[in-house]
Amino acid sequence: MSEKIPVKNVTPVKVHKPATTEKKHHSARSRIYVRAVKGPLETFRRFFGLFFLGLFAVIPWLTYNGEQAVLFDIAEQRFTLFSLTLWPQDLTYLAYIFIISAFALFFVTTFAGRVWCGFMCPQTTWVYVFTWFEEKIEGTRNKRIKLDERPMDFDKFWRKTAKQFCWWSVALLTALLFVGYFTPVRDLFVDFFTFNSGFWISFWVVFFALCTYGNAGYMREIMCTHICPYARFQSAMFDKDTFTVAYDPNRGESRGPRPRKLSREAVHAQGLGDCIDCHLCVQVCPTGIDIRNGLQYECINCGACVDACNGVMEKMNYPKGLIRFTSEEELAGGTTRIFRPKLIGYFVVLMLMVTVLVANFMWRVPLDVDIIRDRNSLYRETNDGLIENVYTLKIMNKTQRDTTYQIRVSGLPDHRFIGNQTITVAAGEVATLPISVATDAYNLEDPVTEIQFTVSSVDQDDAVSLTEPSKFLYR
Template identity: 45%
Template structure:
């Protein structure tokens, strides 16, 4: 039998071996802006738990006490609706900025990007620039290599532990947390979350880095649904750059040889934190960090070519079509965002610091007393959402002569919820319907402005 000379098909593995990316450092307008953004956001994160406001930590999510202190305001689990407002605001804001400027969030404000940049800075501080890092990785194991790597990972771990400590400080008063660490008296949950968040920071920013953006972040997968041809993106001008080719700096007739402005230096690839080649078009791995824009402009300057071979632009602009930055979808997102802000602001400014729930006793519709009165039994659930304890007066209206069977002194501590059984009595001659609406009014004795009114139903016998 004659053997075929056709080589067998090679089986392609679905697993791609990870290659460590060492981004080259570049200093330009956008990278400086990104560094400034990182410093500001990290400063806000690490400083905020130490700030005090009206005797409390400025921002503290006190889970055991079920209190959430935010800039002088105290929220309770019953105020969960405001968290929904915040989540909707965050989502719509993301839609707005994505439609306007692509993955601006990913490149300049995402925690994964900010912390990864911080870890990269420490790596460069210890190991040197990109060339030195690659050389160190390729050298055989030695005492010097172990010393340098150990120093880097020690810095990473200390920074990660401080990050985890700060994170827990948003949920446990950070001054108490500091004392607990110094006296080795941390609670079980504080210890767990401190090490868990520290490990997550160390793993995500130190080891996984770009893999979080490429494989784990869902935003990269659905961003295209928010893009259109007028969305600002970072793109390579193929018409101007192709065909690529190396040349001398003083070569002025390169265009006569069929070359474009791209000298194929691959610097845009070397500075990319996710390791992609922007010249291959828009890719979901691109986080719009703008490093390729700055480094390409730097090369264009050296070659005495116009800047902007890689730039912020739109798909329409690249194709020579007029761009419309301001378009209907931006007004829609902006209108929704403004409406939610106004609604949330109004809801917070008018929220009551006392909550009252009126629950009728369903075991009996009504009771006829020996005095000939009709009684209804209720359970009043009262919550004091103020920072101070209060004594409340309770009154009921809606039926002439309506009164409580006995006087009640209602004392509620800050944050407490009490259930108070009450009996409401009415003269049957004043009942014109089987079911009558009554209003329960709760008022703080020391602050008449602290009041709330809730509706209930008073049932009586059917009159013929």
């Protein structure tokens, strides 16, 4: 226990330009003006985010068998996914999906750090969309700073107004598409813009539009650094072999400006490293951190600083990779271990849960049967001298089409089935069928006889069958 954990004293340096002087006392933080950056990682990140943004926008409009293909109808308690319909009785599938998502996140984080936040998180994608409109209307980073510093004039007014209009348009469209997952999207758009939508539909559209506008327009990095819990517990999954965006101090220190014509060897002879201290890595960071201060929980692993630094290194004719995706072990001169117990453990559990989910889907029967005994009397004797038990069958059709079912009873010798043995149940509906089962008392050896009700569809092309146990009582 004599070993001490090495501690590195790091004092973060904020170099982002603060808010304007006259508004500073109204702000709880410094305004971050993110600089645009170009590079392969940034291109991949944008197209990756826009791809999933496109999926989000297109999926509600898909149709299957003449109906909306993906619809989570909470009012009807029915979730439709193309040919699959899930009901409240199927909520175990939701639990499996949450568990799989959690372990997938743990696995990816252990391997490549917080890449979910940098490449796939909806907050990151919508912030990029809002920032894109901001740059197109108000200009580059330096122009936006100067625009905010100068007093209001016509040029500033129309730019700010145009930006707000675009932001609200994107926020409203996002809210409509999101609510369209829970109510028919085509009717939603028509009713909303013709002012015919109900109170709650309108409320949720406006609510989610306000959330989108506030999060992507103003809160931005606050969501990543203060509200999102992922930033707080991600360190529990990191180890020395986790790939993260990191600055190589062995190459970069000591920092300092230098003439571009001066050779790299001459610069090193003066005691300077490869970092020219241009602060571009800080200016392009969406959370406003300096990656040169080491690993910080605010870093979302977006790689913007990697592209910015590589661009500077290319101009200086220095090798790229001063800031790169690497591991702590590699920065220390070692070799990154890809296959390690924690990573393998997450992968094994992830595959196990995926297998369980797939198996449950394969074995799922789109039929539910509930058998309710008559509570008024345990049994009764008919005019023919038979012992009769009365039951009520609740048959739920979980398919997307009307289905005819046949009911059979087994386990009771020489029984008589009293009532309809076939019933047609509409898609997604529950039908109630009262029936009676009778037999001669001589066939009953015990006061309680175990019997089975089998409900089967008569459609031979898509036959389903379900057997439920019950009891036949006598004495």
